[in-house]
Amino acid sequence: MxxxxxxxxxxxxxxxxxxxxxxxxxxxxxxxxxxxxxxxxxxxxxxxxxxxxxxxxxxxxxxxxxxxxxxxxxxxxxxxxxxxxxxxxxxxxxxxxxxxxxxxxxxxxxxxxxxxxxxxxxxxxxxxxxxxxxxxxxMYSMEATFQEVLxxxxxxxxxxxxxxxxxxxxxxxxxxxxxxxxxxxxxxxxxxxxxxxxxxxTGANEGARRSLLTIGPLALLVVVCMMLVGGLAAVDLVIVAWARELGTPGYAGALAAIWALGSLVGGLVAGGLPGAPRVSRRAFAAAAGVALLIPLLPPILELPTPWLIAPMLFVAGLAVAPTLAAVTERLGDVAPDNRRAEAFGWMNTGVTTGVAIAAPMTGWLIDLGGIAAGVAGGVALSLSAAVLTLWVPGARPQPTTVPTPVG
Incomplete structure (x- = not known):
């Protein structure tokens, strides 16, 4: 690897x-x-x-x-x-x-x-x-992986x-x-x-006045980032709320570290795999990982200690960094060569907006239906992002019988 x-x-x-x-x-x-x-x-x-x-x-x-x-x-x-x-x-x-x-x-x-x-x-x-x-x-896998470390x-x-x-x-x-x-x-x-x-x-700056959001695949990827990160942020917020309800705030940092460790391992492994990353497959895996947490959370299940959910948190995190790496790499591919930093600026805006959406939504769901409901909201956002990747060019595996020109 x-x-x-x-x-x-x-x-x-x-x-x-x-x-x-x-x-x-x-x-x-x-x-x-x-x-x-x-x-x-x-x-x-x-x-x-x-x-x-x-x-x-x-x-x-x-x-x-x-x-x-x-x-x-x-x-x-x-x-x-x-x-x-x-x-x-x-x-x-x-x-x-x-x-x-x-x-x-x-x-x-x-x-x-x-x-x-x-x-x-x-x-x-x-x-x-x-x-x-x-x-x-x-490189993009390492970027996404160490972003999780940060x-x-x-x-x-x-x-x-x-x-x-x-x-x-x-x-x-x-x-x-x-x-x-x-x-x-x-x-x-x-x-x-x-x-x-x-x-x-070289003095080449064609198309500099055109908004990057008029490029369909790029705009779609910004929305994917917004929904995906919003769903993942919901899990972080739920971990904090759960630890607070238990009266043990120290659990929040430890459980978040386990969630991030899974992402770190997944990112390192994904970066060593041959072939182009399949964005949709990774995005659906990330949504599925978050969904696996729901049955283990209150009020559905009252665990005697939060540490029992640690293995599942690790598993749920495995697809996080690989998905973010694949989306980031794809955005870099569809962005014009002379405007990549601007394109990633829109990505950052999408990510920030996703977190801003997740915070009040998750809090409302926790008040309404408990910790599990907060994670369910995160699943909804993550799954929406995964579905949207089906329309991203190059996000799904292409037929191998006919060569696809790269342009």
Whole structure:
């Protein structure tokens, strides 16, 4: 299995670019925790803390395509530096606010979110320039797999700092990590000579004014990302709610880590498999994995301990990273060469929107029918994403009797 990944480490600059792109994204998953604790300390209200965290998310979603377009048309390294400085500065300004002026953090968070350094977008747009064939498939699998790792490491690191020094210290730490990551990734782009897209270097920029959402397969993949990630986010929210109902919040991190570990193993295995990934098959497998959790959750079944669901959580996670990798690779294929970073900006907007949809929906379903009902909502979203992949060109296996030209 690991043989498929070894060639990636021999590609000039690729390991450094990948590592720095991950560091530049490390703070994202931990920010909601730090902001929630900080604002809740100021106001005593989790609802107000949610508003501030939501404002940051809205800013991030709104500007994703714009940041991507700027990276496609200009110098990616400069964009990383500018966004890194402004974004980190915005987070630090929030930490300096007195409790009485907490409301200033609302517009400040919105503006800060607009400048999230687009490391993920730029990185995903670069992989097709540096890899091809099996190497490209392995690269996107590794990307999706380690993204899952970030969603475990970020919250765990943030929670540890919150426990030791409070939300303000945690937010300062995340601001510093974001700045270091953005500057490091910008430096690697310069060293690799990949600060501009080929279209910018050659002066070719046809179709730059046309909205990418007019490209049918690309728009469909953005919706698939929205529904898929919304369904997966529902499981994360259910885990937190279940642990809270049991009066053992510590279970939430441990169960989420098991869910992510399954995704990590699945992603590594999928990246080593030969042949093109079948998006629909993986998407239906991801939906089925989430569905397997429903019979094991209250009120359908009252387990004596949540640890008994751990093996099924691991199994349910196996298809998560492979599905995300296949969808990401397919989006990179259908996006115009000179606008890939913008395309992945729309993907980020879709992902953020999916999480925003899942949060209130899952909470309402849990209140209505318990923990199992919350997961059922996640299944509905994941299954909808799987059905939509049937209309994505190249998502299903093609007939082998007639050669299919690649264009």
């Amino acid at each position: 690991l043989k498929s990944y070894r060639p990636l480490f021999s590609i000039p600059h690729l390991p450094g670019l990948f590592i720095w792109s991950l560091i530049a994204r490390l703070q994202v998953a931990g920010l909601p925790i730090a902001i929630t604790f900080l604002v809740a300390d100021w106001t005593g209200s989790y609802a107000l803390a949610g508003l501030v965290s939501g404002a940051l998310t809205v800013g991030t979603a709104l500007a994703g395509p714009i940041r991507g377009r700027m990276a496609d048309r200009g110098r990616a390294d400069r964009i990383m530096v500018v966004c890194g400085v402004v974004y980190s500065g915005g987070l630090l300004l929030i930490t300096l606010l007195p409790a009485a002026l907490w409301w200033i953090s609302l517009p400040l968070s919105l503006v800060t979110g607009l400048f999230l350094p687009p490391a993920g977008q730029i990185g995903r747009a670069l992989w097709p320039r540096l890899t091809s064939g099996q190497n490209r498939k392995a 969603f475990v490491v970020g919250p765990v690191l943030t929670a540890a700092v919150v426990g030791l020094s409070g939300g303000r210290a945690a937010l300062v730490m995340l601001a510093v990590i974001s700045l270091i990551g953005a500057l490091g990734f910008a430096m690697m782009l310069r060293v690799a000579g990949l600060t501009r897209t080929p279209a910018v270097e």
